[in-house]
Amino acid sequence: MTRACVIGVAQHTWRPEDTQPAGAPEPLAMWDDVARDAAADAKAPGAIERLDRIDVVYCQSWQYDDPPRRLAERLGAHPKDLRYSGAGGTVPQALLADAVAAIERGDLDVALVAGGEALATRRRMRHAGERPAWSHPPAHKRPFPFDAPFHPAEIAHGAYEAWLTFALFDIAHRAASGAAPDAHRRALGELVAPLSAVAARHPGAWFPVARTVDEIITPTTGNRMVGYPYTKRMTAIMDVDMAAAVLVASDEAADSLGVADDRRVYLRGHGYAEDPHVVAAHPDLASSPAMARAARAALGAAGAAIDDVGYLDLYACFPSSISFALDALRIDPATARSPGLAVAPPRPVTLTGGLAYHGGPGSNTMTHALATLVGALRDDPGSLGLASGVGMHMTKHAFGIWSTDPGTGRAVGSQADAAQRMPAPEVPVAGSYDGPATVATYTVVHRRDGDATHAVVVCDVPGGRCYAHIDDPGALVRAETEELVGAPVAITAGDGAPNSAHLLG
Numbered sequence: 001m002t003r004a005c006v007i008g009v010a011q012h013t014w015r016p017e018d019t020q021p022a023g024a025p026e027p028l029a030m031w032d033d034v035a036r037d038a039a040a041d042a043k044a045p046g047a048i049e050r051l052d053r054i055d056v057v058y059c060q061s062w063q064y065d066d067p068p069r070r071l072a073e074r075l076g077a078h079p080k081d082l083r084y085s086g087a088g089g090t091v092p093q094a095l096l097a098d099a100v101a102a103i104e105r106g107d108l109d110v111a112l113v114a115g116g117e118a119l120a121t122r123r124r125m126r127h128a129g130e131r132p133a134w135s136h137p138p139a140h141k142r143p144f145p146f147d148a149p150f151h152p153a154e155i156a157h158g159a160y161e162a163w164l165t166f167a168l169f170d171i172a173h174r175a176a177s178g179a180a181p182d183a184h185r186r187a188l189g190e191l192v193a194p195l196s197a198v199a200a201r202h203p204g205a206w207f208p209v210a211r212t213v214d215e216i217i218t219p220t221t222g223n224r225m226v227g228y229p230y231t232k233r234m235t236a237i238m239d240v241d242m243a244a245a246v247l248v249a250s251d252e253a254a255d256s257l258g259v260a261d262d263r264r265v266y267l268r269g270h271g272y273a274e275d276p277h278v279v280a281a282h283p284d285l286a287s288s289p290a291m292a293r294a295a296r297a298a299l300g301a302a303g304a305a306i307d308d309v310g311y312l313d314l315y316a317c318f319p320s321s322i323s324f325a326l327d328a329l330r331i332d333p334a335t336a337r338s339p340g341l342a343v344a345p346p347r348p349v350t351l352t353g354g355l356a357y358h359g360g361p362g363s364n365t366m367t368h369a370l371a372t373l374v375g376a377l378r379d380d381p382g383s384l385g386l387a388s389g390v391g392m393h394m395t396k397h398a399f400g401i402w403s404t405d406p407g408t409g410r411a412v413g414s415q416a417d418a419a420q421r422m423p424a425p426e427v428p429v430a431g432s433y434d435g436p437a438t439v440a441t442y443t444v445v446h447r448r449d450g451d452a453t454h455a456v457v458v459c460d461v462p463g464g465r466c467y468a469h470i471d472d473p474g475a476l477v478r479a480e481t482e483e484l485v486g487a488p489v490a491i492t493a494g495d496g497a498p499n500s501a502h503l504l505g
Contacts, residue, residue, distance in 0.1 A: 001104065001410075002103065002104050002106060002250050002251070002252065003104065003250065003251045003266065003406050004099070004100040004103035004104055004248055004249065004250055004251075004266070004267065005248065005249065005250075005251060005254060005264035005265060005266050005406070006096075006246055006247065006248050006264065006265040006266075006267075006370075006374055006402075007042040007044060007047065007247050007248065007249050007254050007257070007259045007263055007264060008038035008039055008040070008041040008042030008044065008047065008245075008246070008247035008259075008263070009038055009041055009244070009245070009246050009247070009370070009371035009374045009375070010033075010034040010035075010036075010037030010038040010040075010041055010244065010245050010371065011034065011204050011242070011243070011244035011245075011367070011368050011371045011372070012030070012033060012034055012037065012116075012204070012242065012243055012244070013203075013204040013205070013206065013240070013241065013242045013359075014030075014118075014121075014241040014242070015206075015241075016120065016124075016241075019121070019241065023118070023120075023121035023124060023125065023241070024118045024120070024121040024241035025118070026061075026062060026118060026132065026134035026135060027059050027061050027062050027064075027116050027117065027118055027134075027243070028062075028064065028067070028070055028071060028074065028134070028135060028136070029074075030116035030117075030118065030241075030242075030243035031056060031067075031071050031074075031114045031115065031116055031243060031245070032071065032074045032075060033243065034114055034116065034243045034244055034245035035048065035071070035075055035112055035114050035245045035247075036048065036075070037245070038112070038114075038245040038246060038247045039247060041247075041263075042247055042254075042257070042259050042263055043258070043259065043260065043263065044254075044257035044258060044259050046257055047110055047247055047249065047257055048075050048076070048077050049076070049077065050109065050110040050249075050253065050257065051072075051075070051077045051078075051079045051110050051111065051112055052079050052080055052081060052108035052109055052110055052111060053079050053080070053081035053082075053083070053099065053102070053108050053110075053111040053112070054068045054071055054072055054077065054079050054081070054082055054083070054111070054112050054114070055068070055083045055084075055085060055095045055099070055111065055112065055113045055114070056068045056071055056083070056084050056085065056114055056115060057085050057091055057092060057095070057113065057114070057115025057362075057363050057364040057367065058084065058085045058086055058087045058091065058115070058145060058362070058363045059115065059116070059117060059362070059364075060087075060117060060119060060238075060362045060363075061117045061118045061119050061121075061122050061362075062118070062122075062132065062134050062137075063137060063138050063141065063142060064135075064136045064137070064138065065136050065137065065138040065139070066082075066084075066136070067084050068082035068083055068084050069082055070135070070136050071114065080108075081108065083095075085115075085363065086145045086147065086363075087144065087145050087146075087362070087363045087391075088147075088363055088389075088391030088392055088396055089315055089317065089363065089365060089366060089389045089390045089391045089392075089396070090272065090366070090389035090390065090391040090396045090397065090398035091363045091364075091366070091389070091391070092113055092115070092246070092363075092364065092365075092366040092367040092370060092389070093270070093272075093366055093370070093387065093388075093389050093398040093399075093400045094272060094389075094398055095113045096113055096246060096248060096267065096370070096400070097267065097270040097272075097398075097400065097411070097412045098412075099111040099113065099248050100248060100267045100270075100411060100412055101412040103248065103249070103250045104410065104412075109249060109250050109252070109253040110247070110248070110249045110250075110253050110257075111247070111248050111249070112245060112246070112247055112248075113245065113246045113248070113367065114243070114244070114245035114246075114367075115243065115244065115245075115361070115362075115363065115364030115367055116242060116243025116244065116361060116364060117238075117240065117241065117242060117243070117361035117362045117364060118132075118241050119238055119239040119240060119241070119361070119362065120206075120239045120240050120241045121241055122239075123239045147277070147392070148277040150278075151278045151280075151281075151429055151431075152431050153280070153429055153430070153431040153466065153467045154278065154279070154280075154467065156431070156467070156494065156496075156497070156498055157456055157467040157468070157469060157498045157499070158445075158456065158498075159279065159280075159456050159467055160393075161227075162236065162317065162318070162393065163226050163227045163230055163235045163236075163318065164227045164443055164445065164456060165279050165393040165394070166230075166317065166318035166319075166320045166321065166393070166394065167227040167228065167229065167230050167318070167320070167443035168279055168285070168441045168442065168443050168456070168458060169279075169285060169286070169320040169324065169394055169441070170188070170229060170230070170318070170319055170320040170323070171228075171229065171441045171442055171443060171485065172285035172286040172440065172441035172485065173286045173287075173320060173323055173324070174229075174483075174485075175286065175441070175483060175485035175486065176286035176287075180483070181229070181480065181481060181482065181483060182481075184229065185217050185229045186213065186217060188217065188229060188234065188319045189213035189214070189216045189217035190213055191319055191322060191323070191333060192216060192234060192316070192319055192322070192354070192356065193210075193211055193212060193213045193216055194348060194349075195316055195348075195349070195350050195353050195354045195356070195357050196209065196210050196211040196216070196233075196353065196356075196357045197210040198348050198350055198351065198352065198353040198354075198357070198358075199352065199353025199354070199357035199358045200353075200357075202351075202352055202353055202358055202372070204242065204352075204358070204368065205352070205353050205357060205358045205359065206237060206240045206242070206357075206358060206359030207237070207353075207356075207357050207358075207359065209357075211233060211357075215233065216231065216233045216234060217231060217234075218231070219231055219450060221450070224446060224448065224449075224450040225444075225446040225450055225452075226446060227443045227444070227445055227446065228443055228444035228446070228452075228479065228480050229443075229480075230318065230319070233356060234318065234319055234356060235318060235356055236317040236318060236354075236355035236356055236360045237355060237356060237359050237360060238355070238359075238360050238361070238362060240359035240360070240361050241361075242359060242361040242364070242368065243361070243364070244361075244364060244367035244368045244370075244371050245367065245371075246367060246370055246371060246374075251264070251406075262378060262381065262404070263378065264404065264406075265374045265377050265378065265402055265403065265404055266402065266403055266404070266405070266406040266407065266411075267400055267401070267402055267411040267412065268301065268302035268303075268304070268384065268401045268402060268403050268405075268406075268407045268411050269297070269298040269299060269300065269301035269302030269303075269304070269399075269400070269401035269411050270297070270298055270301060270398070270399070270400050270401075270411050270412045271293070271294035271295060271296065271297030271298035271299075271300075271301070271397075271398070271399045272294050272297075272396070272397065272398045272399075273290035273291070273293040273294040273297070273397050274290050274395055274396050274397070275288055275289065275290040275291070275394060275395050275397070276395070276426045276427075277392065277393070277395050278426070278429055279393055279394070279458065280427065280429045280440075280458045280465040280466070280467060281426040281427050281428075281429050281465070282394070282426075282427070283425055283426070283427055285440055285441050285458065287324060287327055287328075288324045288327075288328060288394060288397065290397050291324055291325060291328040291388075291390075291397040292327075292328040294397040294398060294399050295325075295328050295329050295388070295397075295399045297399070298386070298399035298400060298401050299399075299401060301401070301409060301410070301411050301412075302384065302401035302403075302407065302409075302411070303407065303409065304384055304401060306329050306330065306331055306386075308384055309347075309384045309385065309386045309401065310347070310380060310383040310384055310385065311347065311351060311373060311376050311377065311380075311383065311384070311385035311386070312347050312348065312349050312350065312351070312385070312386050312387075313349075313350050313351045313352060313369040313370075313372065313373055313385070313386070313387045313388070314326070314349045314350060314386075314388050315354075315365075315366065315369075315388045315389050315390040316349070316350050316353075316354025316355060316356070317354070317355045317356075317360060317390060318355075318356075320394070321390045321394065322349055322354075324394065325349075325388055325390075326349070333349075350369075351369065351372045351373055351376060352368055352369050352372050365389075366387065366389045366398075369387045370387055370400075370402075373385045373387050373402060374402070377402060377403060377404055378404065381404045381405075382403065382404060382405050383403065383404075384401055384402070384403045385401070385402045385403065386399060386400070386401055386402075387399075387400050387402065388400075427464050427465050428463060428464035428465070429464060429465050429466065429467075430461065430463075430464055430465070430466045431466075432466075432493045432494060432495070432499060433459075433461050433466040433468075433491050433493060433499055434491060434492060434493035434499075435461070435462075435490070435491060436488065436489075436490060436491075437459035437460060437461045437466070437468075437488075437489050437490075437491050437501070438459060438460045438486060438487070438488055438489070439457055439458075439459055439460075439484050439485050439486060439487045439488075439489060439501075440458045440459055440460045440465060440485065441457075441458045441485055442455050442456065442457040442458065442470070442479060442484055442485070443455065443456055444476055444479050444480055452473075452476045452480075454469045454470060454471050454476070455469065455470040455475070455476055455479050456468075456469060457469070457470055457489070457501050459489060459491060459501065461491070466491065466499060467498070467499065468489070468491050468498065468499035468500060468501035469498040469499065469500060469501065470489075470500075470501050470502070470503070471500065472502070472503075475502075475503050478503070484503070487503060487504075487505075488503075488504040488505065489501040489502060489503055489504060490502045490504055
């Protein structure tokens with residue numbers, strides 16, 4: 001059986017202090033740099049000439065007329081297959097899994113996945129009233145590539161920002177665990193503070209500073225509350241200047257390129273599944289059944305249990321994505337091991353530091369995780385590593401198991417993997433509702449000055465769910481000090497405006 005392996009990886013961060021006053025290069029130049037660096041990492045410069053396929057990860061910083069073709073031109077490559085991806089945190093794993101499957105079918109020999117963002121540079125330009133003069137713009141601006149439009153009720157209630165939707169999941173998770181609000185926020189700080197320590201050691205991290213629990217959870221002028229229970233230091237930071245690339249090839253092509261065996265890392269298992277696209281439509285707001293299915297599929301294809309995995313990089317956009325993954329994998333947050341298994345020291349849940357500390361360059365974030373994981377696996381031959389991705393609003397879930405040991409089975413394309421893609425059941429969501437309801441989850445929205453403005457509430461109603469706002473200042477204080485999940489409310493229909501919820505009792 002033809003096997004596919006990662007032969008080269010690269011990642012680069014353009015720090016503001018190193019790129020002033022011009023800022024980072026345009027994304028196309030970033031992709032070029034990391035593609036060549038990945039070939040250099042493989043010690044196979046000829047890999048660029050051998051490319052059969054180029055996948056460019058969706059770029060938010062700048063629209064090009066034909067991103068993969070422009071990259072191929074810069075590289076002097078002539079691949080037969082040029083692809084530009086959609087958006088989402090699972091994209092790099094999905095692209096690599098597809099490339100691995102194509103190589104194992106004999107459809108191609110060498111493939112490149114590359115992406116990068118100059119969002120920090122764009123932000124600085126915007127604040128200065130400038131626009132970039134970057135190359136190859138399209139004739140017409142293209143819309144953002146959403147897989148599914150937002151529900152009208154999400155738009156009406158402003159329930160579409162990631163910091164808000166992931167906070168909704170976190171409050172539901174808190175209520176299911178029975179934790180008190182203050183204890184829950186401290187537990188979140190204890191969960192993510194080690195991520196900042198990982199970022200402090202990562203050469204490419206945007207914020208290489210180890211933070212204490214109190215520095216993370218305490219609202220201050222420099223760390224305002226964004227959407228309760230999240231302060232700014234708990235939220236994904238997307239405005240970074242970063243790029244990363246991965247080269248994958250058949251073993252035969254790697255042999256002909258002179259790639260040493262100890263540079264090769266294999267995909268041992270892949271799993272993908274989806275939860276409902278609308279947050280309020282999730283049957284269980286406190287967990288992700290799709291995440292669990294995707295994890296089982298990846299581990300099953302690899303023939304491994306989670307405690308066989310030596311390295312983890314769980315997608316860490318917000319604390320809830322980590323908590324849901326730990327639950328899905330059935331591992332203890334304190335040790336990242338199965339409960340009762342005495343292993344020391346504990347595994348970190350990330351190798352990069354996550355999107356709040358390493359930084360999250362849009363849809364290409366997972367490429368940085370994979371590049372970092374490949375390095376760890378090369379240094380520990382035969383070990384297993386797991387990387388996960390989360391797309392949109394806890395909707396898409398991808399898991400990959402990787403190792404320098406190729407194993408004996410196929411990582412992608414099994415019937416078991418296909419079964420994970422079955423659509424999940426959904427709870428009906430009403431746009432407008434008038435009458436009694438029960439709080440299912442909520443978050444409190446704060447302005448940039450730190451003051452609370454309103455709460456966004458998901459409520460259980462007869463036959464389904466609805467969204468609503470709570471505006472009463474006293475109720476907002478209660479929402480951050482008491483458990484309101486399960487509380488009875490009276491909802492007044494918005495008639496074109498947000499529904500209004502009023503606490504009873």
